Amino acid sequence: MFFYYLRLSALSYKRNPVLSTLMVLAIAIGIGAYMVVFTMQHTMGGDPIPHKSDQxxxxxxxxxxxxxxxxxxxxxxxxxxxxxxxxxxxxxxxxxxxxxxxxxxxxxxxxxxxxxxxxxxxxxxxxxxxxxxxxxxxxxxxxxxxxxxxxxxxxxxxxxxxxxxxxxxxxxxxxxxxxxxxxxxxxxxxxxxxxxxxxxxxxxxxxxxxxxxxxxxxxxxxxxxxxxxxxxxxxxxxxxxxxxxxxxxxxxxxxxxxxxxxxxxxxxxxxxxxxxxxxxxxxxxxxxxxxxxxxxQEVLPDETRILNILAAMLLAVCLLNTIGLLLAKFLGKSAEIGARQALGAHKGSLFIQHMIEAGFIGLLGGLLGLIVAYFGLEGVKILLGNARMQTEWMHVDTTVVTVTVALAIVCTIVAGLYPIWRACNVNPSIHLKTQ
Amino acid sequence: MLQMNNVSKVFRTDTVQTSALKDFSLTVDEGEFVTITGPSGCGKTTFLNIAGLLETYTSGTYLLDGVDVSQLGDFQRARLRNEKIGFIFQSFNLMPDLNLFDNVDVPLRYRGMKASERKPLIENALESVGLASRMKHLPAQLSGGQQQRVAIARALVGSPLFLLADEPTGNLDSNTALGVMELLQEINDKGTTIIMVTHDQLLAKQSQRNIHILDGRISTGDQAEALAPAAEVA
Amino acid sequence: MEIGPILRALWHNKLGAMLIAVQIAVTMTVIINAIFIINERSRLMARPSGLEEANLFHLTSVGYGDDFNEQVTSDDDLNMLRQLPGVVNATAVNAIPVSGSGSSTGVRIDMDDRTANVGTAIYRVDEQVFDTLGLNFIAGEGFDVTDMRYRSSAGTTDADKVVMTEALAAILFPDLTPNEVIGETLYTDQVTALQIVGIVERLQAPWPSWENVESSVLIPEQFLDTYSLYVVRTEPGQRDQVMRAAEDLLAGSGADRVIRGVNSLEQTRSETYGADSALSSILKTVVVTLVFINSMGIVGLAVFSINKRRKQIGTRRALGASKFEILRYFLLENLLITTVGVLVGAVLTIALSIVLTTNFNMPAMAWYYAPLGALALIAIGQLAALGPSVRATTITPATATRTV
Incomplete structure (x- = not known):
């Protein structure tokens, strides 16, 4: 069923390309921006010698x-x-x-x-x-x-x-x-x-x-x-x-x-x-x-910590945006959801279908977010290079890739929970009548 | 096979209570072709939704194929819908972004069948409505009548006990409607029970058995005759 | 007016409206605080150092080898530099304002009360420093050649004069005018007594983020070590070519030394403030991005809600509503949502500002940021809603009678 749902997600994306692309963009920007700050904070404030830092x-x-x-x-x-x-x-x-x-x-x-x-x-x-x-x-x-x-x-x-x-x-x-x-x-x-x-x-x-x-x-x-x-x-x-x-x-x-x-x-x-x-x-x-x-010694600069707060809020705005757009998208699918229920889908399977659909959008957002993060870090590198700081460590590594994509998927699914719940709980019979 | 005894449905909002069905009793036996008529708001659709397990009812009993459905949860109700009931809607309700094959595939997917088992069933179902050659088309590429045929194929593919049809010809011109009705009759002749809600008095008269609902209750034949024209005007 | 019906309609779709309002509130919180930080940083960066920076550059000579003679080299270097075409003057100092590196000390006027120490930057300079840097005296005067003292870095000083900034004088002598301060005695931890001979309007300490950044003293003293830092003032417009010539001149002078740190003061300033300007640039990007996302969200949901209400709009048109009234309806609807958003946003903005002020070394936000920000966001909201609303007016009355 997973791949069936994945295919349905792709088809659904094509049905509202503008709305879907807006969501992917919002997630990409939110996640990408957050990952730039995450990378900075993660490295600047991270444990430089984890296996013996306590010795x-x-x-x-x-x-x-x-x-x-x-x-x-x-x-x-x-x-x-x-x-x-x-x-x-x-x-x-x-x-x-x-x-x-x-x-x-x-x-x-x-x-x-x-x-x-x-x-x-x-x-x-x-x-x-x-x-x-x-x-x-x-x-x-x-x-x-x-x-x-x-x-x-x-x-x-x-x-x-x-x-x-x-x-x-x-x-x-x-x-x-x-x-x-x-x-x-x-x-x-x-x-x-x-x-x-x-x-x-x-x-x-x-x-x-x-x-x-x-x-x-x-x-x-x-x-x-x-x-x-x-x-x-x-x-x-x-x-x-x-x-x-x-x-x-x-x-x-x-x-x-x-x-x-x-x-x-x-x-x-x-x-x-x-x-x-x-x-x-x-x-x-x-x-x-x-x-x-x-x-x-307050090694992590205030600037990084302030940016971390602001980036988290920027991500929040992007997710609120996504909630609104997902709500619009999923409520727009009421007739389909009703028909699927009539054809034998129980609420659980509809929930999973739409979680996968949200996750799919999250995945696309995350992948695009990686590109945003990459260029964001390159930009920050140029800016901090002027301040004569070491910047070689700022790069998109496997941790950043994993966290970006995972965070994007999880965030989008979480943002989707309410819209999915709403969409799956509408009385199917209402939407099966002529619109 | 379908047995309702004194089923009532009450809708409650903060201020108003409306009864959509009142002590509704009906038994449909295997192989019947039952039409349901009645004016707008009389409770036809409520009956259909309850019969199709899309809605719950307030009181009474409903036995579907001998099973009391009142105690079932969403999961079991979905399973019953999937296995025992085929739905046909006025506006077809095909998935716009799935091709015909995939549309007919939907109920089988929820039944958890293997791809190798599903494929011949789907092809047969489309064959039986005369659309096997257009399997890869999207619904939007078809005429209304063709779309309704796909919907019928979808309703039939899982070999349900009975079909619930809600104004299946309501969105079709009269010629096309005739074709769809012939198809349904054919299906009924092969043994599938059909319960159909319709406005069309002519269709109702042609059917084996017509139930007229008035104000949430089954009305007697006389009343049906007398009141039907007034309902049409409204 | 139609505010009542709009409000009731919104109430039916409260979640959608609330989502946009919250989004606007959070957006406003981030944007306003970001703009405040940007303005704050540019205010810090715009503070004058007291130097005529445009025509100044500096370079460092580090000598090595056994036969390196510090004082002779330093004197020769300065003479050579001053004779270089395009050079106005040159001076040897131990540190440069805004460069981020230098010395500080505590000074007081009561010799015995060490608790009264005031932290100040200390510049060890020669008598040409005032003319070279372009410092502006508001009382007294600078140093004479005879005031100069030379010592090894580990020795004690016997300099006996000092020039200080007006800001420091105001801290040490709150009751005296600058002219009255001249002739007073200043004590430092390292020095017994220094006579105050002059007060300059301004000379920043080397560390821009230091709390006492406006407090500096200048002492006529040079360390004799292998390290010399020269600041050169050029004729206007000739700085860059003179800078190259000066580097070649000193490097080729035959002494065993390395010339490095050849930089204009403007460049040094931009390096010192690099983190600040990086932060500003990042925040500007954040602001632009947020405005974009926010507008995108408003447009997306407006389009969706108008599409959902096509029939209703058609009906309104059929019932006699003019295009203008339809436009007004949707703009008013947006205005109501945005207003709720910015009211909540104003509270959040101030809350975040308080968090930033208490946790980070940041000043409090001026009162007008929140209301101005609110107005700006309302304007942005109206602009974003304008497109979809205009499209809504094109829905024909006939839509009402058509079943879709």
Whole structure:
């Protein structure tokens, strides 16, 4: 019967082509527009590392200004970072911050260029599941020994070595030579959850080096630095000893026991520091897992959330429209419905027939909606490209296709319920008489 | 086969109560050709709708082929309609976007038959009304008389116990109407019971048995004779 | 009039009428709020930065190598830039308004009361900044060459003068006129004391969405590091060609450095406001789409309801109704439905506006949006209903007597 009903749906479409096309258009526009926003929200606010997002924690220590009651600092001071590193209490851990450097290629044909890099620890790569094209991250020994090693992004390797395996080669930046130990494969998590403080939709860094080198070589730091207290004294050491926060600290903890234990450790540490005159506010240290941290940092832009509300309402308008049009269409079929009842159709089969008819219109709307969504996303890409946001992730993937078509069909059937109920419940005898 | 005892139908709106049928009793036996006549609003159509299980009634009993239909739900009523009753309407009520084959196919679909079983039945039914060659045509491509023949084929295809015809010739010119009536007579001669509502006194007189309804009740023969012309004028 | 009969007729088909009314209400809610957001964003984007943006561009020089001499390079660069044909003036600054990146600090007038800190953007500039950017003094004056101080980024400053914006002065000294503020002392977290020497009308902070965006201070101080940011002002109309020439000039000067971030201020502005203008464009599309869908719905259902009533219309014509009266009937019917829709819509519009105001950082909607929106939607509804209604007038009285 399903295919029979499907054929009836197609025939019915042809009977009122204008009305039916209006419905398909309304659904396509409503669903298409909603899917554009859905795709944005789904990716921008989605879980970037679902299999372990509940095991990765951003460490938050409240070293803020005791005379103000603002939020705890988003990053850590150098003093606290060093203390946590030395305690080494987590399963995996990394301090991380950004730097900028001029790369001076050996090949005289390539002019020196400015690049952004990230200082990190050996654990950074396994913690965040960073994929490698060649080689690997460095060893923990390299961290301790401050070895001048570097991991290149795929793009940097392309630029410097034409995409060849460059492991073992050396490159020159920040006035020194670094040995390449690894080259990343394509890695652009959206949002850039491991550093949402410096732009959650920024591009990834071009170089990765042992974090200690940033301090040791006094490299030029990039990214946010916030100080609530003036630096005492002059020089780099004074900066390191200050209450300025500029380092992010992530730990990987395997279960909730480990999480509780680590938080206790942090609080004990903070209490010790209180004795030294630091951590003057009430204890307010936290471990945020990836998703909690993104919510805490309001990674999903207001614009996306506002658009989500408006797009949902736009979809509602389209569906109301569809209800009205379906009502018109189905009530226009009263004579046919009456005749079918006389010929032996029970209400259930009529209901199913018309649900399939609504679903058929929904399917067409959904397919056209995919095209609307595709062009909508291309448009948004162009618009956001002007804002220098990463936009490659915005595309119609299988999730979007499935959700679009399914949503379109379900929505249309739901919109059709009342019209179908009305049409199937009219007294058949009335409509069998001459109109 | 069809047995109504004291069937009444009352329509209620917020303010008004109207009785469409009052203590209506009728028995139709197998093979009969019964015509129902009466003025507009007398309850002919209500009778037909109740007989065809398209409407429920307020009181009384109705046995269809020995089954008391008052307690049946929509599903069983639909099944009875499908298997025991063939409908023919004044305005044909063919599905405009289905071709003749598919139109005749409709009741068989609801019977859940396999395609291989349906096909010969449909072809036979169309053959019997003389339209086998136009199977792929749409109703709109046919004349009124031809459309009514398709409707008759559709009503017959499931071999029902009886046909309910509501003014089957009302939308046809007199020549065509004659052809349709001949066809119905032929069908009746082959054994199918027919109950037909009509305005046409002539047709009614030709039939085996004529029931005249007046104000929701069966009137006696005399009254029928006396009142019929007045009804025509109205 | 015939409002009574129309209302009674509508009551019989209340669901259809209600559907359209609800659709109009939701449409109005989305459209009005979207238009409000669009207007709000364009108001934000239209705020002047205080700079003569049309003729300005900026570029960054990042030095490397051991023999790179920061101060000499910076002085040489500025001299070279100023001598370039088409250049009016050039200046070295640490940040650019509207660019999205810069420094901020807290300032106060009572040295000991840190709780009284007011957040402000801090621009470290040279004495040419006022002329180059085209800042407008309303009191006092700018800096002299002798005011300039140079330090490493980790050192402390010994600059002792400051220029601030009028907005900041009004926050710090609510009771003083700009002229009276000149000579007062300002304290920052990093600096002991700065003497206020001038007040400029306007200079936005680098972050347009910051609450203190109009608060800025300028300090005559340069960091000695490998990083220099120059802003260049050109003769009108020559910006783009001078920009290319300046890049080539600095890149070819022989120093070990990379020139990057060569951009006009207009371009920088459009990048900073990229998300805002993207939002505006998306919302404009939403508005147009909704008007379209809504009109489509009105037309579709009007056609349907008129077709259903062909006979009735014919009868009315037969009974003596003129074409105009038929037209009026259907337009009036649409007007009644739309009016109900926009009344409900006005309530929903304000409700959504409250939701947006409380959940997102958005100002409250001005009172006139809802009524103006209501009028606009009524007009759109009438226009959409006009076509089908005119068609209804072409139904002949003869339709009444014909059975279809």
């Amino acid at each position: 990765l924690f951003h460490v938050s220590l409240d070293t803020g200004d005791p005379e103000r009651d603002d939020d705890p600092p988003e990053q850590l001071t150098y003093i606290d970072t060093m203390a946590l590193l030395e305690a080494n209490r987590a399963y995996r851990q990394t301090a991380t911050s950004k730097f900028s450097a001029i790369i001076e290629p050996e090949n005289p044909e390539i002019r020196p260029f400015a690049s952004l890099g990230r200082g990190a620890f050996a654990d950074f790569f396994p913690m965040f599941d960073v994929p490698f094209l060649y080689g690997s991250g460095w060893s923990p020994d390299a961290d301790q020994n401050r070895e001048q090693v570097v991991v290149l992004s795929q793009e940097t390797n392309e630029r410097l070595f034409g995409g060849n395996n460059s492991v073992g080669e050396t490159i020159r930046f920040d006035g020194a030579l670094f040995q390449v130990v690894g080259v990343l494969a394509e890695w652009t998590p959206i949002p850039k959850y491991y550093d949402v403080n410096n732009g959650p939709f920024d591009e990834g860094e071009e170089l990765y080096i042992p974090w200690y080198l940033i301090v040791e070589r006094e490299m030029s730091r990039s990214g946010n630095t916030n100080c609530w207290k003036s630096i005492e004294g002059t020089g780099f050491q004074a900066f390191l000893n200050s209450e300025c926060v500029w380092i992010q600290y992530w730990v990987e903890l395997e279960d909730s026991d480990a999480e509780a234990e680590y938080l206790t450790f942090l609080n004990n540490y903070a209490n010790e520091q209180k004795a030294l005159g630091r951590f003057q506010r009430e204890l307010n240290n936290n471990l945020y897992d990836v998703n909690e941290w993104m919510i805490e």
